[in-house]
Amino acid sequence: MSAIQPACLWVVATPIGHRDDLSARAIETLRAVAVIAAEDTRHSRPLLQHHNVATPLVALHEHNEREVVDAIVQRMQGGESVALISDAGTPLISDPGFRLVRAARAAGIRCIPVPGACAAIAALSVAGLPSDRFVFEGFLPSKAAARRSRLQELASETRTLIFYESSHRVAESLADMRDVFGAEREAVLARELTKMFETVLGEPLAELAAHVATDPDQQRGEHVIVVAGRGEEADAKLAEGRRIFAILREELPPAKAAKLAAAISGAPRKLLYQESGNGE
Template sequence: MSSVQPGCLWVVATPIGHRDDFSARAVATLREVAVIAAEDTRHSRPLLLHHGIATPLIALHEHNEREVVEAVVRRLQGGESVALISDAGTPLVSDPGFRLVRAARAAGIRCSPVPGACAAIAALSVAGLPSDRFVFEGFLPPKSAARRARLQELAGDPRTLIFYESSHRVAESLADMRAVFGDGREAVLARELTKLFETVLDEPLARLAERVANDPDQQRGECVILVAGRGEEVDAKLAEGRRVFAILREELPPAKAAKLAAAVSGAARKALYEG
């Protein structure tokens, strides 16, 4: 007997890389629904065929979501079961689908998740940063000025910060994070998770930004950036940095004293001039 209920919208997570990171329940659900709404049917079809899923596909992406939602809701109201998937990971997490889920719920249609992979959570699980409280920011603005403005708003947040970033902007974003958060803030770049060239780099922002800028291989693939929140450790570094800076400034020019104090304490060089 089918476990898929008619007139239900199933929100199904798909693998973020490794094809076998697909739950048995997700595969069974996608086989049994009447239709699958996919972000990119050309991208999803090989994965589905690999798992023996021949269910018809329709495209639902950011450019056609408004138009397709109405048709999908009508099918659901008619008793059909529909699954929503994105190109990778959990739908709606920096992916299309919000309008469909909202419209379905407004129409009284049951929406049920089939959980699975999510790049943000997968990255957090291996980052070694505090995970009891975190905030997911998705993609930052593409332009540096707007990006720095948003980062400035987050500079005092005590929670671990999680960002998605495209490969062609990852170096620029890390440079902006370094400028706003300071050289010593802990950060992690989790790249190509569950794939052949998976890397997880954890270093202070100064070193991480420089490493990625100088290594084209780290500017490829799917990227998640995690940054430690501003907390007691950051404040302690700043206090120690200012103490060392005050001592060195008696013998050295301010710029050189700040550079050395930052290197010793891990505090941001610019912050040593404040207070």
């Protein structure tokens, strides 16, 4: 790699688990910059020590980003080079750093990516689901009603969907996906990628939700959920479900009509019910 250029912001990807996934270029960059802006200095320090990186650290996280961005930009305007890292993976992908990159670009400072690990892309690469077109959704809302509402908005998405989820909500999120997307929708749970207890489970959502709900080990660690987009078969089921629901709705309450239409057609009951203008 050529010598570090002055007055640049280097956006450096770090490992999502295995320490040796830090690239040679990333190590050289982190050694050469004047300072490293890290999401959690306590978390990043062992990784940097493992690779003999002694560069000073400053904290830049979601709680202080607004306050420290100006100071970091001023350092770069003064000629210093700065590296931005997150706790794991590529900065800004469900991690802090957006305000710093935006401010640096607005100030005319060159921003240079040093690519590497990203949990979303790593999970997609081994999911065996269509990868030519996909949507990264990051974390779903933590509240159940808001989470289900967002999933309803995505129920008709034909592209592969990628989610991050925490250990204490993964079982609930998979159950909600099963209910909203349909029991037979293909999905993959990639857990603890590149770490000792890495697992990649691919099953229809009904089976995957049941598996995780009954296996506490699958509820530990960091999770990426990859869900197939709605296919032609699902479109046909939904169209038939809508047709049947419209007929039944003439004689039955919406909830009962949706339940029967879903049982007959295989279309998601909740989607039929909500499309009628009702909510749960």
